[in-house]
Amino acid sequence: MADTQTKLAPDPKGSGSGPGRQATTFLGLRNTLGGNQTEIAAIIGLGVIVIAIWEFLPPALGLPRYIIPTFSDCMAEFGRLAAREDLLRHFMSTLTSALLGFVLGGLLGAACGYLLGMSRLMERVLSPYILALQIAPKVAFAPLFIMWFGYNSIPKLLVTVLIVFFPILVNVLQSMKTVDRDLVNLARVYSMNRWTIFRKIEVPSSLPNLFAGLRIGATLAVIGVTVGELVGGNTGLGFLITYGEGQANTAMVFDAIILLTVIGVALYFAVAAVEKRVLHYLVREEH
Amino acid sequence: MTSSLELKGITKVFTDRKTGHQVRAVEDMSFSVAAGELVSVVGPSGCGKSTILNMVSGLYAPTEGEVLIDGEKVVGTRPEVGFMLQKDLLLPWRSIVKNVEFGLEEKKISKAERRERAMLELERMKLAEFADKYPHQLSGGMRQRAALARTLVIEPDIILLDEPFSALDAQTKLVLQRHFARTIAEAGVTCVLITHDLNEAVIMSDRVVCMSGRPGTVVDEFPIELGNRTDPLARSMESKCGNYVKRLFDLLHLEDQAA
Ligand SMILES: Nc1ncnc2c1ncn2[C@@H]1O[C@H](COP(=O)(O)OP(=O)(O)O)[C@@H](O)[C@H]1O
Ligand SMILES: [Mg+2]
Numbered sequence: 002m003a004d005t006q007t008k009l010a011p012d013p014k015g016s017g018s019g020p021g022r023q024a025t026t027f028l029g030l031r032n033t034l035g036g037n038q039t040e041i042a043a044i045i046g047l048g049v050i051v052i053a054i055w056e057f058l059p060p061a062l063g064l065p066r067y068i069i070p071t072f073s074d075c076m077a078e079f080g081r082l083a084a085r086e087d088l089l090r091h092f093m094s095t096l097t098s099a100l101l102g103f104v105l106g107g108l109l110g111a112a113c114g115y116l117l118g119m120s121r122l123m124e125r126v127l128s129p130y131i132l133a134l135q136i137a138p139k140v141a142f143a144p145l146f147i148m149w150f151g152y153n154s155i156p157k158l159l160v161t162v163l164i165v166f167f168p169i170l171v172n173v174l175q176s177m178k179t180v181d182r183d184l185v186n187l188a189r190v191y192s193m194n195r196w197t198i199f200r201k202i203e204v205p206s207s208l209p210n211l212f213a214g215l216r217i218g219a220t221l222a223v224i225g226v227t228v229g230e231l232v233g234g235n236t237g238l239g240f241l242i243t244y245g246e247g248q249a250n251t252a253m254v255f256d257a258i259i260l261l262t263v264i265g266v267a268l269y270f271a272v273a274a275v276e277k278r279v280l281h282y283l284v285r286e287e288h
Numbered sequence: 289m290t291s292s293l294e295l296k297g298i299t300k301v302f303t304d305r306k307t308g309h310q311v312r313a314v315e316d317m318s319f320s321v322a323a324g325e326l327v328s329v330v331g332p333s334g335c336g337k338s339t340i341l342n343m344v345s346g347l348y349a350p351t352e353g354e355v356l357i358d359g360e361k362v363v364g365t366r367p368e369v370g371f372m373l374q375k376d377l378l379l380p381w382r383s384i385v386k387n388v389e390f391g392l393e394e395k396k397i398s399k400a401e402r403r404e405r406a407m408l409e410l411e412r413m414k415l416a417e418f419a420d421k422y423p424h425q426l427s428g429g430m431r432q433r434a435a436l437a438r439t440l441v442i443e444p445d446i447i448l449l450d451e452p453f454s455a456l457d458a459q460t461k462l463v464l465q466r467h468f469a470r471t472i473a474e475a476g477v478t479c480v481l482i483t484h485d486l487n488e489a490v491i492m493s494d495r496v497v498c499m500s501g502r503p504g505t506v507v508d509e510f511p512i513e514l515g516n517r518t519d520p521l522a523r524s525m526e527s528k529c530g531n532y533v534k535r536l537f538d539l540l541h542l543e544d545q546a547a
Binding site: 186190193282 | 342346347366375377379380381391393394423
């Protein structure tokens, strides 16, 4: 009986997931592409409609371009910015700061999260301060950093690091507190030491939370850089926003916002792609 | 290879972290398991069965009394002890074979030998073809077999099973009980099986220890004189089997009324 069962055991699963497995890969494909053909068509169609409204509605309502520049105005402004205002340099400056701030903030946040997670006492003593700092609006530190470090790229980097730091710290700390005690006990019964348990149980257990933190951090990084650049400095897309505002060049402001969004989206999807690879063993709920 | 186990006057008092109240989980508990013997421990839920196993595995010390393995006092965790719970405790981020290797990683053996021993154990569990799958891709019964493979691959002197079948459906449970019974008997290893399934206690073991409600202590213990314990299903057909189950039922029922 045991033998028939063991032979049979994979079978119902196998036959059950014959069509099931196909459906899964199909859904997986759909997820990466963002939908099947009709859905993709609908998404593109909607984009075209929005752009058409943007292009034709404001002029039809008699709104001047310094209030709402049309789609073609913005595109033309892109060309001008690239040719005359060194758009690439501003774009790269913002991108580098966002990336660097995200990586540094992420590393620091994760390191502190793991450290606090290892020590109950430290966590208890520090948690009220962490809570206070977490609530404090990080972007408000930007002018302070400029007073301290001057009009260069350090203040915006610091704001970014600071704003990315907390969600990652909090997520990692939370995951360290909720590691399955039985898994830790199992490792202890196998005579693993504290460090081995950390490496082999706690860190892998914390990865889903770490990535949740990183995804939040990716979106916040762009906010951090933008605020840093808005407040001071003479480079970056945030600077272009204040510069465009001063010249009443609304299209420039629009373009800077578009590019900032592009950076944020790219960063987010990069994190999500890495997450998907690293956490491949998780059962994904597909809708 | 296999070890004997003895619990001498074990009492365990927990102090609740939040309220500071003291909970007596186990009270003056004594019983022994001979080398190669399989003893089941039954008792109402919350009577301290898991607590006993944790003390035997050395995760924490008893408040009073001592646990002896081969006459030696247990003072901490030791690699000769295998440990298995209701939860399979497979690491979801590791493939099945890597999970089986987990317990071998603290031993000073080469990577190749580790893999070889893990694969051998998986073959015995009829799981070789699933070696590279991840736990979520396996059924509950297969996962529990993988957990047994991980437990046995370290060639333990004693294995502690804490309700390993209780999360499974009835049919899988029957198959797995038989599989475990054979594998454990083949390995000849000393085994303590915690269960709240009275029938399971009778058909799987050489002897049964029955505990009272909290604070848990031994109210009765008796040998099971049925056929070979490698065939639990055949044992459950024997007429004496029912008598043993009835005896346990009465013991536990009486305790309930007294509580
Ligand atoms: N670490 C602990 N701290 C406080 N109380 C505990 C702890 N572990 C177990 N207990 C208490 O001890 C009693 C016995 O628990 P347990 O051994 O898990 O029972 P069983 O496995 O028989 O169901 C329970 O009342 C439980 O609440
Ligand atoms: Mg229990």
